[in-house]
Amino acid sequence: MLKQTLLTCCLALVVMIGYGQKSKTKTPASWESVVVQEKMKVGELMKKNHLPVVSEVMRHNMPAKQIQVDLTGVKQLILKTWGTENGTGWDHAVWGNAKLITDEGKEVWLSEMQPVMVQAPYGCPFYDRNFNNQKLTINGKSYDHGMMLHADGMVAYQLDGKYKKFEAEIGIDDAGTEESSVVFRVQNVDGNEILTRLAPKYGKEINAFAAQAGFSPADWLVTPDASLEMGAVRKLIRNFPEKQYYESQLAALEQMTGSKQIETAMNLLKQTLEVVRLAEQLQWVNPKAIRMALEDMKQAGLKGEKYDQLLQEIEMNYPLVTKGIYSGDQEMLTKARRVVEAKKTILLANPLLDGDKIVATRFHLGANARTAMAPALGSPENNWSSMYSAGRTGRDGEIVELSGLRGDLQIRTVYKPQRDVNIADLQMHWDADRLLFSSVDEKNRWQIYEIGIDGKNLHQKIELDEPDVEFCDANYLPDGRIIASSNIGYQGVPCVSGWDQVGNLSLYDPKTKAFRRLTFDQDGNWNPVVMNNGRVMYTRWEYTDLTHYFSRIVMHMNPDGTENKALYGSGSFWPNSTFDVKPLPGNTTKFVGIVSGHHGIARSGRLMIFDPAKSRKEEKGVVQELPFRDRKIIPEVKDELVNGVWPQFIRPCPLDDKYFLVSGKLTPDGLWGIYLVDVFDNLTCLAEFEGEGFNSPIAVVKRPVPPVIPDRVNLNDKEATIFIQDIYAGEGSMGLPRGTVKELRILAYEYAYWMTPSDHDAQGIQSGWDIKRLLGTVPVEEDGSAIFKVPANTPIAIQPLDAQGRAVQWMRSWFTPMPGETVSCIGCHEDQNQIPIPKRTIASQTKPHRLQAPEGGVRSFTFDLEIQPILDRACVACHNEKSHMNLTGGRMDTNYPRFGRPWSKSYLAIMPYVYRQGAEAEMYVLKPYEYHASNSELVRMLEKGHYGVELTDKEWKTLYNWIDFNAPYYGQFINISKVNEFDQYDRRIELAHKYNQAGVDWRKELADYAEVLKSKGAIQPVMPAPVKEIKARNVKVSGWPFDKNEAAKKQQADGKKTRQIEVAPGVTMNFVWIPAGQFVMGCNDGEADCRPAFKASVKNGFWMSECEVTNEQYCALVPEHNSRIIGQFWKDHTTPGYRANYPQYPVIRVSCEEAQAYCEKLGQKTGLKIMLPTETQWEWACRGGSGDAFWYGNNNTDFAPYENMADAMLSDMAVTGIDPKPMSKDDPLRPYWDYLPKIASVNDGSMLMGNVGHYQANPWGLKDMHGNVAEWTCSDYVDYPLKKEQTSDRKVVRGGSWTDRPKYSTAYYRKAFYPWQKVYNVGFRVIIPES
Secondary structure: OHHHHHHHHOHHHHHHOHHHOOOOOOOOOOHHHHHHHHHHHHHHHHHOOOOOEEOOOEEOOOOOEEEEEEOOOOOEEEEEEEEEOOEOOOOOEEEEEEEEEEOOOOEEEHHHOOOOEEEOOOOOOEEOOOOOOOOEEEOOEEEOOEEEOOOOEEEEEEOOOOEEEEEEEEEEEOOOOOOOEEEEEEEOOOHHHHHHHHHHHHHHHHHHHHHHHOOOHHHHHOOOOOHHHHHHHHHHHHHOOOOHHHHHHHHHHHOOOHHHHHHHHHHHHHHHHHHHHHHHHHHOOOHHHHHHHHHHHHHOOOOOOHHHHHHHHHHHHHHHHHHHHHHOOHHHHHHHHHHHHHHHHHHOOOHHHOOOEEEEEEEEOHHHOOOOOHHHHOOOOOOOOOHHHOOOOOOOEEEEEEEOOOOOOEEEEEEOOOOOOOEEEEEEOOOOOEEEEEEEOOOOOEEEEEEEOOOOOOEEOOOOOOOOOOEEEEEEOOOOOEEEEEOOOOEEOHHHOOOOEOOEEEEEOOOOOOEEEOOOOOOOEEEEEEOOOOOEEEEEEOOOOOOHHHOEEEEEEOOOOOOOEEEEOOOOOOOOEEEEEEEOOOOOOOEEEEEEOOOOOOOOEEEEEEOOOOOOOHHHHEEEEEOEOOOOOOOOOOOOOOOOOOOEEEEEEEOOOOEEEEEEEOOOOOOEEEEEEEOOOOEEEEEOOOOEEEEEEEEOOOOOOOOOOOOOOOOOOOEEEEEEOOOOOOHHHOOOOOOOOOEEEEEEEEOOEOOOOOOOOOOOOOOOOOEEEEEEEEEOOOOOOEEEEEEOOOOEEEEEEOOOOOEOOOOOOOEOOOOOOEEEEOOOOOOOOOOOOOOOOOHHHOOOEOOEOOOOOOEEOOHHHHOHHHHHHHOOOOOOOOOOOOOOOOOEEOOOOOOOOOEEHHHHHHHHHOOOOOOOOOOOOOOOOOOOHHHOHHHHHHHOOHHHOOOOHHHHHHHHHHHHOOOOOOOOOOOOOEEOOEEHHHHHHHHHHHHHOOOOOHHHHHHHHHHHHHHOOOOOOOOOOOOOOOOOOOOOEOOEOOOHHHHHHHHHHHOOOEEEEEEEOOEEEEEEEEOOEEEEEOOOOOOHHHOOOEEEEEOOOEEEEOOOOEHHHHHHHOOOOOOOEEOOOOOOOOOOOEEOOOOOOEOOOOOHHHHHHHHHHHHHHHOOOOEOOOHHHHHHHHHOOOOOOEOOEOOOOOOOOOOOOOEHHHHHHOEEOOOOEEOOOOOOOHHHHOOOOOEOOOOOOOOOOOOOOOOOOOOOOOOOOOOOOEEEEEEEOOOOOOOOOOOOOOEEEEOOOOOOOHHHOOOOOEEEEOOOOOOOOEEOOOEEEOO
16 A cells, blocks of 8 residues: 555656566567557556646747646656657747746746756757847747757756646747747656666667657657657658558557557557668669679679579569558568668679678767767767867777678677777778777877787787877888877867867887878878878878868878878869778779868768879869769869768778778768678668667778888988979969079978967968978079978978069978988979979089078068068158057057957058968969069059158068068967976977977077077168159140040040940940040159159040950950959858859959950951050040049049949958858957958948949940959050150059059059969950051
8 A cells, every 4th residue: 555655646756766666467578568568557657647748739939838737746857848740950949937836835936946867959958048048938928937948858857746836838939940849748757767677678679769760768668658659650751752551550540549559659660660761772772783783793703693583673673662662562561672682682792792701890879879970980070180189988889890791790899998998090901810990098098009800919009108199090001110190299270279189190110119200281181091002192181371171182102201292182172171092902093082071070971983193183083973973073162061961971991993891871860881882873781780880891801912112211311302393384383484483482381289379360360370481592593493402301382482582473382301302393283194204404403502591590480570670670760659550669469359369569550551362262273473472552552662761672572571471470379388298399399309300499590580680789760761852744735634524525526435346145345435635644643653744645546345354255255264262361261262253243363465365366256456455545544534533533532433442341351250251340350350451431332343334434434444453454564754665574554443442543543563464453454446
């Protein structure tokens, strides 16, 4: 009687102690009957408290529903929210005014209670607020108290019988969406206790069934009816092409109750699950592909007519069962099973599997097996870190051997850690008798281990007596040495401020214990593997001046680190990442790899075969995707590149060039199994088990050992030799006239430290991630060749310089020569697929040059030590505290909100006038002169004689150097953290000296140069000599200026106004007539090159294109041209930048020579003489009769209706976030990143260039003359007044652009660029002269 009372009054106690007592009834024969029995027991127990309380499906904008629950005697209250058939997206479930009431009537808000158990997503529960930290609101009704519990969620509270009632109003928060739908449930029995009790006998079956059905096993066991089973069936059949059978079965179930309903529903659910599984398997049955594979296997020696018979059976039954399995017809299910088994029998007969053994890593994932992704299988946590950042514990993994692949599958454990540690990076020796893998030692460090396939002889393979150095991602080399990733460089991933350690490749000899670092890269190296030719291929992430979402490049090198080159993906946006690369057996160039993204899904992705011999860029070198041979590869530029893509693959193992083992997950709720995939589009499961996941499958088969490439290093030499055959050869020098490059500037990188503030603004605003150290310069011979020495084991970059010392191209990458190596290249980004033709050069007959070190010694480039002294001497006499721009040094701005970085105020004042690419820009190889110093306003201003300021030759070169280095401020890392009880700075140098005879003390270099400057004494500001005033004659021209009406009369007098020509079918170009006339050209109040003003004549009228030539018009005749993009600020580029190639945008990045060539093509097509205007014609046309600076007014006129120039819209160039968007006006970063010079009081509606012809026309009818983009003329840049005998090596550009302020966009303002130069904001328009 006492037990009965307890069962009646203390239900929670039953759950905790009484319910667990042994039953005297006989144990049922099957797990299904056990579940039915347990569910029925739970039902009886819950009924005593009228539980569970289950709501209807609550949807968005439905009124709240009141629930009241009797809690008499209840020890534990469990609140649940379940998503419905459409998933759990935006299921913001609210328990409004949720409260508990005692026997005395006291009310206690649920938010005042502490839960004893929480299982909920997104940080739930939220008490008294929603996701947006606002009041809970259901259909417009707000609640001061309550709880938001996102589905699927569960919260349990210990009540101990203290409360009488629970009340709440339930519904969907108004912050949800139309997709929001939730079932609310209140119960007092915890299914986890029942599940724990049943686990020893039935746990595997119960968990597997629940996982496949998509519900929690604990919830299932305490649901005393068939609602979950029936709901799962409804969800599963949503995409069935035929539902009639299942809907009729569900209708029949609605009429049943009790155990019969549960049993029948379970059977229906089991049948439905089998249909789903069969449908998934049939999706990968392709009779044509099977036949191709079978024919291929026969050629490899497969015999037996039974396979032909099985294929005939497949071809006969496959069309029937693809639809028939949904009918409920058992015969169809039987035939479908036979089709699936026949396919498996044929494909697993592959002779390449005759060894009948595979090794792999297996992870026991339990209930998480169907949601697990690659990081749960021993892979890094994301696409930017190495195993050093991965979980070191909490992975129940082992190395296993699978055999009996064609029938009775057997699994033997090769190695299972005795401690709770991770296992990763499984590799097998060519002799197929031993394995390498990464795991964690007793000191919690990643190390490399080796074990025999028989499970014997486990030992640590790399032994380095350094307490802070770790290893992972290792592989065998043909000569017995080991190549592995190591954290020896004390580097941190810069884009996450060093929070993830960088792993670079190292070489280790187990016999001699000799160790040295091979790569000195900015970021991670992954997956080293020996190619068939003995070289090593691996993935390198680099973004020293590249867009870092898209820059994981496949590299290859000799095992000793020499001849390190890009193999695939350099200069490409696609693919973002290529992981797990493996060479195809017997093939000299092809490899297989996993294409993945940046953010989003980690390490897994699409399986593809590449052939660098076909192409090394983007999709052009993809042979095919597996198993989608006919699917077109689209080089999509996207951050989360493989999110939503299924199947997902990791760690392929080529059996030959057609067949592959791979770990795969076919659907979002699928398991990670081992699959055989082939080039014919077959995909066959070899092993897959509920609750488990497999990774790194490798066939246990001996393979040929690749050739040993002898070491080519001289470890006693601290230098390397660089030979360049022709600096003018290659994509990076295309269009550059010979003789342009006079010297090479040699720089070295020093990379970010671990757990130390770095990021894209580490060195300055829009400046870059890394320290750039100037090593010196070397000469370039007349034939373009060069030979010189550089320090070994140092990441080196090269900048070719013109006669003035300005970089004509940026390398934006690095190479690291090994000690004693001679690094040879043909030119600048030459095509590696072209056979180089050696030729006798001047440099090849010359002794290597020593670097001409900068005055004061090698050092990193810092604003305070390099540029501030120039300002102190040449600028601060005027630009001081009395000026609107104070360039005095020593004044610091300490308000920058990221990492507490102070900047000098003079730096912040002057850097806006430098055009630079920033930390991130084009992945594609830049065109020469893209970021040439001549594009910077600061340089143009000083070249024109800015108030008499004169710089010395050294100062000019220093200024150019600063611009070419991306205008940095720091040139150093600040606040370097102490880690592992070591000072990182000293430890990096110590390890580099010890193992590579390298190491850079950049702090000392800077200190030494500071002493050099100090020894020269204080800098005295120099006041520029007054500019000699030249009295210019006041020029007047009769009948000029004139107004709009007079302009129209002149056109009418000529009887000409407009005309149109056809550029190509459907593409036309409009022209307006510009009459002849005289005017005053230039301006005596303008820049020096605009003076003196003089009388100019346009003797003959001409037709001028109404607008600038558009991309559409230009590409109609020059289809290969691409105006590309305008670079974006910030680091998180999910796109290449802002598109500049829209059809109606003005064409840009066209040189004057190319513009003239276009005129010739257009002239040939139309039979007309077409040319660029002279600058006289241009200015006459632009003015439209006006004598002012602009055809519509002066510098102070609101230009918004008339022209697109630098205005308030440029503030939106200051962006932030992933997929960056404009900073809000109150963002504390905005004052620093909204730096582009502009007229902030004007808003013309365009941030960048826009469609031509958008603004008002001038009196002649011409549009965009002062703005949008500047325009080439055919005139040489010579002094005024223009004289025929004058010539120049530069051409005049007229007009302003979207990035120019009015004072640089006037009718008379002149710019000058080389005729081969392609400029980011310069286009052109054309004229048809009067014949």
